[in-house]
Amino acid sequence: xxxxxxxxxxxxxxxxHSSVDVGIGDDAALYTAKHGVxxxxxxxxxxxxxxxxxxxxxPEDIGYKALAVNISDIAAMGGIPxxxxxxxxxxxxxxxxxxxxxxxxMNELAKLYHMDLIGGDTVSTxxxxxxxxxxxxEVEKGRACLRSLARPNDIVFVTGEIGSSAAGLSxxxxxxxxxxxxIDTAYFINRHKRPQPRVSVGRLCSSFxxxxxxxxxxxxxxxxxxxxxxxxxxxxxxxxxxxxxxDLPKLHPNWKEWALxxxxxxxxxxxxxxxxxxVLKQKCETCQLPIAKIGHVREKTExxxxxxxxxxxxxxxxxxxxxxx
Numbered sequence: 001x002x003x004x005x006x007x008x009x010x011x012x013x014x015x016x017h018s019s020v021d022v023g024i025g026d027d028a029a030l031y032t033a034k035h036g037v038x039x040x041x042x043x044x045x046x047x048x049x050x051x052x053x054x055x056x057x058x059p060e061d062i063g064y065k066a067l068a069v070n071i072s073d074i075a076a077m078g079g080i081p082x083x084x085x086x087x088x089x090x091x092x093x094x095x096x097x098x099x100x101x102x103x104x105x106m107n108e109l110a111k112l113y114h115m116d117l118i119g120g121d122t123v124s125t126x127x128x129x130x131x132x133x134x135x136x137x138e139v140e141k142g143r144a145c146l147r148s149l150a151r152p153n154d155i156v157f158v159t160g161e162i163g164s165s166a167a168g169l170s171x172x173x174x175x176x177x178x179x180x181x182x183i184d185t186a187y188f189i190n191r192h193k194r195p196q197p198r199v200s201v202g203r204l205c206s207s208f209x210x211x212x213x214x215x216x217x218x219x220x221x222x223x224x225x226x227x228x229x230x231x232x233x234x235x236x237x238x239x240x241x242x243x244x245x246x247d248l249p250k251l252h253p254n255w256k257e258w259a260l261x262x263x264x265x266x267x268x269x270x271x272x273x274x275x276x277x278x279v280l281k282q283k284c285e286t287c288q289l290p291i292a293k294i295g296h297v298r299e300k301t302e303x304x305x306x307x308x309x310x311x312x313x314x315x316x317x318x319x320x321x322x323x324x325x
Contacts, residue, residue, distance in 0.1 A: 078206025166262020
C-alpha cells in the first residue's frame with residue numbers, strides 16, 4: 001500500500017466542523033477560527049517498546065491511546081478538541097489492515113468528541129513504529145485552566161481513580177500476579193490501554209473564575225509538582241483521601257507507588273478556591289463525573305514542599321517519570 005492509497009482510505013467522508021475549509025488532500029489544511037476563542041495545540045509521540053508493546057497492544061489500542069493522550073491535554077486546558085493530525089513512521093512488517101486498524105482506533109474516540117482528521121504524514125522506517133498525533137482545540141478567550149493559577153488556601157482535587165493504569169501495565173508485563181481470582185484484572189488493563197480523557201470535567205472547570213489544571217500523564221506527584229512550581233506555591237496532599245479502585249491495594253503492597261508515580265491515568269488534577277469547590281463538586285456529581293478533594297495549597301516557604309510526607313518522594317520523580325521504560 002503506498003501513501004496515496006493510505007491517504008485515500010483514511011480520508012473522512014463527512015466533516016463534523018463547518019469551519020474546515022480544506023481538509024486532507026492538499027499541501028496543508030485550512031480552517032476558520034472563531035472570534036472570541038483561543039486555539040489550543042498539543043502534540044505527543046508514542047514509540048514502540050517505550051510507550052507500548054505489540055505483544056499486548058492491538059493496532060486499535062495503539063491508535064486509540066495515541067489520540068486519547070492528546071485529548072487529555074486539551075481537557076487539562078478546559079478546552080474542546082476539534083481536529084487532529086497523524087504522523088506515522090511505519091516498519092515494513094506492518095500490513096495494510098493493521099495500519100487501517102490503528103486509524104480505526106483513533107476514529108472510535110474521535111467520533112465521541114466529533115473531531116475531524118485534517119492531515120498528517122506517513123514515512124517508512126526499518127526500526128520501531130512511531131506514532132505522533134497533533135490535536136487542535138479551542139477554549140473561550142481568557143478561560144483556559146492554566147497550571148499557574150493555583151493560589152494559597154485553594155482546594156486540591158483529582159478526578160476519577162488514580163494508580164489503575166500503572167497497575168494495568170504491571171499486570172501486562174507479568175510483574176504482578178494477583179492471588180485473589182475475584183479481582184477484575186481486565187478492568188486495570190483496560191484503564192492502561194484505553195484511558196478516558198476528562199473533557200467534560202475540563203469544560204466545567206473552564207466555567208469557573210479560576211481553576212488550575214494538569215492531566216496525569218507522568219504521575220500525580222509529578223503533575224502537582226508542576227502546578228506548584230508554575231504557581232509558586234506549596235501543595236499538601238492527604239494519602240487517606242486518594243481516590244483508588246477498591247481492588248488496587250489487593251494487587252500489590254506498594255500500590256501507593258502506583259497512585260503517586262505510576263502515571264498514564266490521564267485523569268485531571270487541579271486546584272480551585274474554597275468558595276467554589278463545593279459548587280464544582282456538586283456540578284460534577286450532578287453530571288456523574290467523579291471528583292475528590294485530596295489536599296490544600298499553601299504559601300511556598302523554604303521548609304515546605306509538594307505533599308506533606310512526600311517531600312523526599314517528589315525528589316525521586318525523575319526515576320519514575322516513565323513507568324513503561
